Each structure stands twice: as structure tokens, then as C-alpha cells.
Amino acid sequence: MILKKNIKALQVNKNTQKKVLLQGNINYYNEYIKIIKTLNERATSINDIKLVGSIKFYYNRFKNNFSDFFNQKSNELREFNLLSDRDNNYLPDVNFDEHLNEIKKILDLILEGKVTYRKYKEAKDSVKALFKDEFFDYWELSIGNDEIANMSPGKANLALLKLLIELSESNCPILIDQPEDNLDNRSIYTDLVQFIRKRKENRQIIIVTHNPNIVVGADSENVIIANQNGQDKNRENKSFRFEYVNGALENTYANKNENVESGVLFSMGIRENVTEILEGGREAFKKREEKYGF
16 A cells, blocks of 8 residues: 555656756747747837847757667667657757657656666756757848848948947947948948947947947047057157047147147147048048038
8 A cells, every 4th residue: 555655656757757858948948939929029210120039959069969778779769759869050940849848758758668768878968968959040131132141241231230329238348440341431321330320319329449430420529530650750649659549520630839749649639630540531520511511
């Protein structure tokens, strides 16, 4: 009688543990659904960008890890789609009902002792491998009719920059290093600069750049200019190897009295430094003046 009760208690405990494991798998999947739904909804506010998310599964990685526990001559697991060979480039959407059904069947085989293990492999470790989270969120990004895989590097970088900033709910400053890389001048001025001007109304944006259209066209509030001794004999510093000066674009003067201040950065205003250092700086200021009617 006691033995029967113990067997029944063990069976109840086994069923409870099965439910816990399967529910964990369901919870993993539901978390990805929440992430995709949230980001898809927020992405609808970005006018020229289309973002579509889906849930995928690392089938080959799962198969390789899980199959390693079992004797290759064992036929019990060969019927399962989860353990079939796949092309690494083939990423079908997950049919979760079918996926969960196969997980249940494989778990039953393990718990009923109907699988043959390799030497030194244990059932408990195979169960851990069976329920390892191998789901991942997969995103397709496009601008107009162009998918990101077919975009130029510059256009793709710009699309990702827009996406990251638009989807972020943070109010922290943004630091961007040379966003103009691989973009032509037209794209810099009509796309990148306009985007920065719009976004800086809500967040502080700090940019490292060599492009005058970004510095001038984006109406920078504070321009920081750096100079290193030894790079150009006509641009020597006042005291240190690295020197910096900062100010508004409207800061303009040319210091003709060399005894007042030494060092190239202090011999002229911010406007003059930008014009001298950045190729196309004079043209960038001309565009700005025409825009504001100066």
C-alpha cells in the first residue's frame, strides 16, 4: 500500500515538473511575441521606415547540442522535425503549436526511458538541452522598396541610426561617431542633417564628424574643435600637444595681433576654424546664410 502511494506521489510530481518545463517554454515564446508587438507598434510612427518582426528558432544549433546526448544508432528521435537537417540560411517562422507538440513527445520518450544515451550522458542534462531557449527575434527593415540587405552601406547605416533613435524611449544624450561615412553629400544634407535637426529638439546629440554640412547645416549649438601638434606645421598649439576650443557657430573673429593669443585654435573664431579645417566649410556657411536670409 505504501509502495503504491509512493509510486503515485512520484507520478504526480513528474507530471507537475513536466507542466513547469512546458510552461517555461511557452513563457519564452510569449516574451518574444511581446517584444515584437511592442517594437512593431512603435515603428509605425517612423514615416519612411518599415520594420517587421518575427520569431525564429536556431534549429541546427538545437539539433547539434541535443543530439549529442544520444546514441546515433537510436531511431526513436529520427521522426521529429526539430531534429532534422536544415540549411543554415533557411529561417522559417516558428509554428509554435507544432514545436510544442514535438517537445512534449520528446520529453515523454526521455522520461519513459525509451531513448539510448551515449556513454557518460545523463537524462537530466538532455532535458536541460531540450528546454534551452533557442528562439530569437528576426527583423526585416526596409525604406520604400529597398530592403536593408540591398542598400548601400551609408543608407543602411542611416536607416539603422534612425531606427535606434526613434525606437528608444531614453532621454539620455546620444553620441554618434562620423554618421556621414559612406553617404553622399546630398544624402547628408537632405536626410541625415534634417533628421538630426528634428531629433535634437527632444534629446541632446553629440556628434564626431569631419563634414561641414553636419556641423553647420544641423545648427550646432556648441562646436568643439580639437587640434594635435605635429599634424600640420601651420596649425601649432599654444601649450599642449592636444588643445580644444569650443563655442557657437556665430563666434567669429580673426586675431591679427599674434601677441594677444598664441596657438592656432585661439587665433580665430569658431566660424573661421570650421571654414579652415573642414573641406567645404565655406560652402556650408553660405547655404546656412541663404537659408536664414543673412
